[in-house]
Amino acid sequence: MLYSQRGSPGSWRLLLSLLILPACKNGSGQLHYSVPEEAKHGTFVGRIAQDLGLELAELVPRLFRVASKDHRELLEVNLQNGILFVNSRIDREKLCGRNTECNVHLEVILDQPLQVYHVEVEVRDINDNPPRFSRSEQRLNILESRMPDSRFPVEGASDLDIGVNAELRYKVNPNEYFDLDVKRNEGETKVLELVLKKPLDREETQEHRLLLIATDGGKPELTGTVQLLINVLDANDNAPEFDKPIYNVKMLENTPNETLVIKLNASDADEGSNKEITYFFSNLVSDDVKSKFSINSDSGEIKVKGELDYEDCNLYEINIDAVDRSTFPLTGHCKVIVKLLDVNDNSPEMAITSLFLPIKEDAPLGTVIALISVSDRDSGSNGQVTCSLTSHVPFKLMSTFKNYYSLVLDSALDRESISEYELVVTARDGGSPSLWATASLLVEVADVNDNAPVFAQPEYTVFVKENNPPGYHVFTVSAHDVDAQENALVSYSLVERRVGERALSSYVSVHAESGKVYVLQPLDHEELELLQFQVSARDSGVPPLGSNVTLQLFVLDENDNAPALLGPWQQGAGGAVSELVPRSVGAGHVVAKVRAVDADSGYNAWLSYELLPLVGVARSPFRVGQYTGEISTTHTLDEADAPRQSLLVLVKDHGEPALTTTATVLVSLVESGQVPKSYSRVSVGAGSQEAAVVDVNVYLIIAICAVSSLLVLTLLLYTAFRCSATPTEGPCKPGKPTLVCSSAVGSWSYSQQRRQRVCSGEGPPKTDLMAFSPSLPQGPNSTDTPRQPNPDWRYSASLRAGMHSSVHLEEAGILRAGPGGPDQQWPTVSSATPEPEAGEVSPPVGAGVNSNSWTFKYGPGNPKQSGPGELPDKFIIPGSPAIISIRQEPTNSQIDKSDFITFGKKEETKKKKKKKKGNKTQEKKEKGNSTTDNSDQ
Structure with a gap:
């Protein structure tokens, strides 16, 4: 049955008192039950689970429990059927005293997710306390001279119950002298007085015994009795009288001692000693009142004696007797009612329960963190409490019921920014001045794996020398995770991929804990110049987060490959090459050319050639080009030169230390008529003394x-x-020349227009070749620390395959197209030919490789180049129109001249103008030799 209202008719109230009222949901969302006091253990209170809309099966998993601030043991819930029942004896009088309302407040809490319900259980009063008198006997002294209708106050009874159960009725046993008169005073309390019906005669009866009966209004009725012993006194006609029978006084609580409460004044119509009055506390005054107040018997002043506390007792009734000093004293009576006024002398009290900490940083908004209850013993506005929270925090307080608050999450959390919050909850009452209380609460934020490991930079460049030992440590990667505990525990792994036909893990490995990167096997720069791979960093969170970093592992070249001879020399056979040279050749005649390659790169593949002096030979008629490997005569041969000469050419790279190899050339000097029209160079063994001469088909030469x-x-x-x-x-029109440059990765690049024409004055069109080199970084010259190349420095696969002996174009310098062009950055002029008619220009790229070494020769009469820092604007090959070509490198080491790109033709050489007419025969021979050299190249 719904408990909806009070003040119904008596029959309806009686029915309600006999039934246990189930709950109803009021406007605030709470449940209200009622139960009579003194109910037995197990008494049904209400179906709390059903009324809250909860399923019985979810009570245990969600940790259904009932909490109460002070009365946890009184009521309990059966988790099997969801019924709220009485757990222990409920004594309303002990629980609430004489308050008209007596409620037990319960908090119903469910976890996962957290829900809080408020339940009030009203404890109904039953008539279990009979009226009680403070004494078992009351004594009254009444003069026999008192007139009928005289009144004598009698102390009433008290009932601990409330309402109807505390409404008392009084009566005395029937007698002929006294009657009982009951009145209500201003304080709604009953005043009992005995009324004298007829005069007393002490000589007839000195003592009267009456029985005062008090009956309450409960069902069934309970009674209490007290014995009234009346002594009949002789003499005294007039008793002292007060101005009024009841005095009302209002005082503030905490009034200091010796504060005057009231000064009483009674008068007596008698004379003499019968008029002198003395004031006393009546026998009806309790010891508690006597401990709070004192009375001056002579002046009638009542003062504060003890500590007055409104919260303990707010009303005191003090019965005063005024007694005259006659032999047979008469007594006057009055009552002083002291009402205490509340003072804001109690600070609010707070209790924090049900802490749900720590809170995860990804908790949803509105998550309940703690439950807070506040109270204040004061009344009125002094007891009205409001709560506030520290400002600028991601939390807020929500009022749930009366003085109950929930601390909930108001905005998103980030543990990496703030890992804990120190909250201060302030409770302030409405008094003036107001009092407050504070409570501190430390809220820890639990970490969630919401941050992936981060590397300091997205890419690292690492350098390692080739031929490294297995297991060589080259680098250490490190990632930082701003999360905590296992969410910040980072492990490293290799992002597997294929490197050619092999797995990446066969080259490198990464230590899972330290992040150290190891090279598992010796690396070879000639096979692998750049190894690019990724390392992954993963944390240990659930689910794990990760990120990758790219490592570019450059394999730096070491000088581990000696130069290797090409051409007629057999690799590793230790052979020699035989050449037939007519004695009539002049200075600068090319006898032979030594070709060599080096599998290294950079300076380690930059080859130079040197003619080793022979023992016993003072001066050799031959020299070798420092960078071309061409063996030529230094002067016109004569009879003094030995007919057979063995030349030993040393081929050396520029590595540290330098590696060398040697080539042997056997030169035979013959007369001009003895030289066959064509001959070939043949490799012979170590024991052979001469090269076999083979005839060449003349028709083949004609066809070519x-x-x-x-x-x-x-x-x-x-x-x-x-x-x-x-x-x-056209080629003779003005325009901006297009540059043909070495690309940033070491291969040749050129414009879309394959043929480049440059006009020089009024003359015929000519072809100029221009090659530029990117700037090289300047690093320390240390053999221990490898030089770091430019970040854009790369090798193309085609260049590496076609020019194993080439120095990278970054080190090759430039060829300029005209005056004012960029300066050359490497030596270009061989110092082995001091004569002006036989100059050489040879870049150090691919020294010894015919297809990649460009040799520009000048005949007699041509201007000599300016010096080692410059190149001439034109390169003229005498004898026939020369075609200077550049091609893209093939994928193998063999050079096919059909791949060349033609840039144009050169103008006619000026060599014929400077030659003497008498030397026409010699000029034809030189032209023939130049043609042979060009075919070799």
């Missing part, structure tokens, strides 16, 4: 010359057609 002439004619016609077809873009 015919094909070459046809090719030259075709190119000339094509050039003329292009010049006439595009007059605005």
